Amino acid sequence: MSRRLATLLAPVLLPALGPALAASPTATSYPADALELLKASISYRTVQGRGQVPAYAGFLAQRLEAAGIPAADIEITPLGETAYLVARYRGTGARRPLVVSVHMDVVEALAADWERDPFTAIVENGYVYGRGADDNKFDLTIIVTTLARLKAEGFKPGRDIILAFSGDEETEMATTIELSSRFPDAEFVLNGDGGGGRLDSDSRPVVYDIQAGEKSYADFEFTFTNPGGHSSRPTSDNAIVDVARAIERIAAYRFAPQRNELTRAWLTATGERTSGPLGAAMLKFAATGDAAAAAVLAQDPDTVGQIGTTCVPTMLRGGHALNALPQSATVSVNCRIFPGFSVASIRDQLVEVIDSPGVVAVILGDPKASDASPLRADIVAAVTKAVHARAPGLPIVPSMSAGATDSLHFRAAGIPSYGVSALFLRPEDSFAHGLNERIPLAGIEGALLHWHTLLTELAQ
Ligand SMILES: [Zn+2]
Incomplete structure (x- = not known):
């Protein structure tokens, strides 16, 4: 690693x-x-x-x-x-x-x-x-x-x-x-x-x-499919539009902040040596789990991973011809899962966030949570x-x-x-x-x- x-x-x-x-x-x-x-x-x-x-x-x-x-x-x-x-x-x-x-x-x-x-x-x-x-x-x-x-x-x-x-x-x-x-x-x-x-x-x-x-590493794919057709006859269903909507929802979603013995200790020790609002947020979140402090830590790439599960769209594919309605579109989402949560539970949570009946969710490989x-x-x-x-x-x-x-x-x-x-x-x-x-x-x-x-x- x-x-x-x-x-x-x-x-x-x-x-x-x-x-x-x-x-x-x-x-x-x-x-x-x-x-x-x-x-x-x-x-x-x-x-x-x-x-x-x-x-x-x-x-x-x-x-x-x-x-x-x-x-x-x-x-x-x-x-x-x-x-x-x-x-x-x-x-x-x-x-x-x-x-x-x-x-x-x-x-x-x-x-x-x-x-x-x-x-x-x-x-x-x-x-x-x-x-x-x-x-x-x-x-x-x-x-x-x-x-x-x-x-x-x-x-x-x-x-x-x-x-x-x-x-x-x-x-x-x-x-x-x-x-x-x-x-x-x-x-x-x-x-x-x-x-x-x-x-x-x-x-x-x-x-x-x-x-x-x-944290556990897991990759998911979320796929939308449509019958497709001629691009001169657009339908209200469109796999690429569906995937775009899913991406927006995933991007806007925040998993509930989490703490454990390790992250509390790390945030406390690091917070004591960090000046300004970031240090204060580390100490406050470690002590109380305060939501406003979590929001500050979520803005910093050095701390966002320490306060809960994160998921981010990383790859995208869709469509098959410039002049055809897309038959399929897929977004890959990479997650770093907080200890104590199963891979399947995070997949299920993302499906809820996407909230679209046609989505097919797949876990890539055989990720392990510990x-x-x-x-x-x-x-x-x-x-x-x-x-x-x-x-x-x-x-x-x-x-x-x-x-x-x-x-x-x-x-x-x-x-x-x-x-x-x-x-x-x-x-x-x-x-x-x-x-x-x-x-x-x-x-x-x-x-x-x-x-x-x-x-x-x-x-x-
Ligand atoms: Zn190594």
């Missing part, structure tokens, strides 16, 4: 005047190991359709085995041209397992458009450049290196740590769907592909975001410890992203899931899915500390 939504969701935050991110004083080879693994990872072109994910999974399996995970506890499952990897770091079994989720696949990158070859990791100007450097091979690399460190330290967790590496998160999510049903006894999921820290332009930390919910995960005290405490070790006192803000990550499917399967990426980025360095994707070299050491803290705290 779609990570770095923290960045998108928090552009109104005023920069905090804190120190630069602290690096831990470890004198070990782990940062160098992680960099080497990240560079090797980028060289696998794990793009949909290129068949490289199984090879990359095999490479990672070797690394995990070398780190001390028995081969019998590492499994690669092919699925079409991709694959997923499961590895189990065994604990005493005193408590239910935790799952660590990241994805091995990356979004396509066209070398001709990049300044550097996207599939050769290049270290330059204090950055590692390459497709996947951020999304999602950074956290993947840090996690694998951290497991090696935990093995070397003789860490014996009180529960199994299950690595669940998906192979098509960016596209079909078929591997994710299989993975999400593999561990019914898991207590929760830590996802390295969501949440994360934001730096200001001087690389000082501003905020850390725990992603604990996602509820937000409860903000568990143990997760928040562990993340706070991990983040404050790098950035003392940094605000830690729960968030709901516009989706979608692998967490969507784990949540839908009833397993709470938390985006807790170790990556801190400046907004101007955020190029996931884009050109010249990169991560700051200086973040590797702190990221290792981050996952070491999370796993020792939560799996002990």
Whole structure:
């Protein structure tokens, strides 16, 4: 996905005047190991359709085995041209397992458009450049290196740590769907592909975001049909006119404002750092659900998605000849559904809004809705410890992203899931899915500390 939504969701935050991110004083080879693994990872072109994910999974399996995970506890499952990897770091079994989720696949990158070859990791100007450097091979690399460190330290967790590496998160999510049903006894999921820290332009930390919910993504089509006929003999029925009327009604419609634990926390924390009427509206809506405050937030693209379901017409087709009455016209509507509402209920609501007997509504694909995960005290405490070790006192803000990550499917399967990426980025360095994707070299050491803290705290 779609990570770095923290960045998108928090552009109104005023920069905090804190120190630069602290690096831990470890004198070990782990940062160098992680960099080497990240560079090797980028060289696998794990793009949909290129068949490289199984090879990359095999490479990672070797690394995990070398780190001390028995081969019998590492499994690669092919699925079409991709694959997923499961590895189990065994604990005493005193408590239910935790799952660590990241994805091995990356979004396509066209070398001709990049300044550097996207599939050769290049270290330059204090950055590692390459497709996947951020999304999602950074956290993947840090996690694998951290497991090696935990093995070397003789860490014996009180529960199994299950690595669940998906192979098509960016596209079909078929591997994710299989993975999400593999561990019914898991207590929760830590996802390295969501949440994360934001730096200001001087690389000082501003905020850390725990992603604990996602809006559901759904596309609908609404079609009107008519018998058609010669355009010289217009009728009162016209499919294009019908669709135009439907679009107007959808455009004018506002779904009822919604709040949940996550959005209240995010709006409060962000509102406290946002000046003017927008900040005041954030605080008021978070506290009371006030309709006037909601109307202010609905006007801002940075906040409209946080206060309820949104639907917007995105594509249009209709008619078949310049001189014929249209026999058919269709509008596509893209919705971002607030957690707790089903896809079908939103379709039904839109049909009511369109209020035209002839409309045929279709849900495209098989979209999934998932509820937000409860903000568990143990997760928040562990993340706070991990983040404050790098950035003392940094605000830690729960968030709901516009989706979608692998967490969507784990949540839908009833397993709470938390985006807790170790990556801190400046907004101007955020190029996931884009050109010249990169991560700051200086973040590797702190990221290792981050996952070491999370796993020792939560799996002990
Ligand atoms: Zn991702």
